[in-house]
Amino acid sequence: MPGDILSVDNLRKHFPTKEGVVRAVDGVSFSIAPGETFGLVGESGSGKTTTAQCIIGMYPPTSGDIWFKGERINAAFDRRPKHVKGDLRIVFQDPGSSLNPKRTIKQILSVPLQVHRIGSRRGRLARMKALLDMVELPADEYLYKHPQAIGGGERQMVALARALATNPSLVLLDEPTSALDVSVQAKIINLLIRLQKELDLTYLFITHDLSLMRNIATRVAIMYLGKLCEIAPTAEFFESPVHPYTRMLLSSIPVVSDEEEALKPRKVLSTGEIPSPVNVPPGCGFQSRCPEAADVCRRVDPEMVEVSRSHQVRCHRERRPDRAGHAEASVLHEREERLC
Amino acid sequence: MWQERKADLVATMKLRRQSLAKGWYKYSRNPLSVLGLIVLVLIGTSAGLAPYITPYPAHAGAFTNFREAGQPPSWKHLFGTDRIGRDVFTRVIFGYRFSLLLGVVVLSLGVAPGVVLGLIAGYRRGTWVEIVIMRITDVFLAVPPLVLALAITAMLTPNLLNAMFAIALLWWPWYCRLVFAVASSLRNQFFVREAELCGASRAHILFRExxxxxxxxxxTKMTLDMGIVILLGASLSFVGLGAQPPTPCLGTMVADGAKRLPGEWWSTIFPALAIVLVILAFNLVGDGLRDVFAVEEV
Structure with a gap:
């Protein structure tokens, strides 16, 4: 869609290994509009991080296209134009390994400024202080510290300041809070929300924490075994999930009160584990765990279809609005006949 | 603006001081390392000031006094005199000059190329660059060091400079291997990835990250190697391929004196002990540095 800041089209990333080809990302398409917080959710091994790493350019995709502001950026980082590198930034999961332990925060923050020639030699010091102010760290003190001398949450704030140093428009957040204490998580999330408003940022937020998405995402996409299952605006996603996997995930969010329990979809027992992406079973990737799997699910991989505008799902059992009256079984039956 | 720069400088200096103080605290936990450092400082200053503090500076060169030849240790000649009447103590101190010079020159010649090649090979692991660099390194490591050093110095004129050159040629592969191992494990750390994605240059990633x-x-390896290099230099001198007489060199002195063992034991034993002492001191300091860095690493 024109006007989208990022659009990923049928992205695939396969890693050849001794055991076979790992289909880490296997045909993912989505697009993000400016100002959005797009939540990409999935369990470990679903390929969400690989998707982000393809977008940021850690390695080129096996196939598919990545468009950023109308520019095709399929290449890995070493072949990307510099302005894209400044405009599209990432915050990694573990700030312990994303900040060089041998360099001071001042040195760490000066790298993007030097590389992208932001500010004069003198102006950079002021800019670095402003960046630390932005992430609510006392600049004069923290500029001259090493990363190991500060706490995990503070490190992540420094990593965020470094990402923002080049005035990016899209920031990929690869589980930015999952390595942190719960008490610090909330602080980081509030900071992210505030900075998004102040700096007009767009986020691609990767996480396995669904309840977090409810608070900050504008749209949520669920990923399973290298493919997207369902994309929906946040409210719709939580109120009327369609895909059995989404329902399974939502019903397994732990809650404390009965009122919250009542908000959740009816209990879908979560069984089994994500299959190995080396030998993906035929048909729908989720059929081995799906409580509603029919015969067709074991043979044919479903296509992404629109349930409503901006709500897409990839499931044979999906009910389109115009077929609301039909019985589920007859829909399936019809499809099976067509396939035969 | 100027004040800000000043504040920046002050804060940076303070940081340096703090990390130095922390390092020294860890180092000083080990009394043996402190002892090694003291010995090393003493050897270093006395070698540096040799012409001013030794009792007979003239004995360092081509000096003869056959009337006092082969004297045992006494108050006049602390370590005795050699077969042509030169003060052994004076010559040991001067000998340290050349040993330390050899160590410093060899390591500064050998470490820099080894480190650079190791960084490149480690960072480009899995490419032809790594294969070329590391296989050349393997070839050098496959040759016994002393034999190669002997061959090189024998081919060129045997003197101190060529001995340094020969040993330096043997030394870089070890540093290449060491840095290669560290660099190839750091290559996949996210801080290196981040610098790449940000658009930082290769040079920045290699030398700054x-x-x-x-x-x-x-x-740590350099301090431990200093002892080995000094020993290797002494070995070359011992077989006559290092510094040439009348240059005072510990290895040459041991060789000269050895001909007169056991009678004039002092002209062999003292230079030999001097070699042992400096190597021991370097090893103790190396252990201390290892403590400092190892704790920091955790």
Whole structure:
């Protein structure tokens, strides 16, 4: 869609290994509009991080296209134009390994400024202080510290300041809070929300924490075994999930009160584990765990279809609005006949 | 603006001082390392000031006094005199000059190329660059060091400079291997990835991101190697391929005196002990540095 800041089209990333080809990302398409917080959710091994790493350019995709502001950026980082590198930034999961332990925060923050020639030699010091102010760290003190001398949450704030140093428009957040204490998580999330408003940022937020998405995402996409299952605006996603996997995930969010329990979809027992992406079973990737799997699910991989505008799902059992009256079984039956 | 720069400088200096103080605290926990450092400082200053503090500076060169030849240790000649009447103590102190010079020159010649090649090979692991660099390194490591050093110095004119050159040629592969191991494990750390994605240059990634993390093992290995290099230099001199007479060199002195053992034991034993002492001191200091860096690493 024109006007989208990022659009990923049928992205695939396969890693050849001794055991076979790992289909880490296997045909993912989505697009993000400016100002959005797009939540990409999935369990470990679903390929969400690989998707982000393809977008940021850690390695080129096996196939598919990545468009950023109308520019095709399929290449890995070493072949990307510099302005894209400044405009599209990432915050990694573990700030312990994303900040060089041998360099001071001042040195760490000066790298993007030097590389992208932001500010004069003198102006950079002021800019670095402003960046630390932005992430609510006392600049004069923290500029001259090493990363190991500060706490995990503070490190992540420094990593965020470094990402923002080049005035990016899209920031990929690869589980930015999952390595942190719960008490610090909330602080980081509030900071992210505030900075998004102040700096007009767009986020691609990767996480396995669904309840977090409810608070900050504008749209949520669920990923399973290298493919997207369902994309929906946040409210719709939580109120009327369609895909059995989404329902399974939502019903397994732990809650404390009965009122919250009542908000959740009816209990879908979560069984089994994500299959190995080396030998993906035929048909729908989720059929081995799906409580509603029919015969067709074991043979044919479903296509992404629109349930409503901006709500897409990839499931044979999906009910389109115009077929609301039909019985589920007859829909399936019809499809099976067509396939035969 | 000027004040801000000043504040920046002050804060940076303070940081340096703090990390130095922390390092010294860890180092000083080990009394043997402190002793090694004291011995090393004493040897270093006395070698540096040799012409001013030794009792007979003239004995360092081509000096003869056959009337006092072969004297045992006494108050006049602390370590005795050699077969042509030169004061052994004076010559040992002067000998340290050349041993230390040899160590410093060899390591500064050998470490830099080894480190650079190791960084490149480690960062480009899995490419032809790594294969070329590391296989050449393997070839050098496959040759026994003393034999190669002997061959090179014998081919060129045997003197101190060529001995340094020969040993330096043997030394870089070890540093290449060491840095290669560290760099190839750091290559996949996210801080290196981040610098790449940000658009930083290769030089920045190699020397600003990876190299600072290699400094600790390099420095530790250098101090431990100083002893070995000095020993190797002494060995070359012992077989006559290092410094040539009348240059005072510990290895040559041991060789000369050995002909007169056991009678004039002092002209062999004292230079030999001097070699042992400096190597021991370097090893103790190396252990201390290892403590400093190892604790920091955790």
């Amino acid at each position: 990876i190299l600072p993390n290699c400094v600790a093992p390099i420095l």
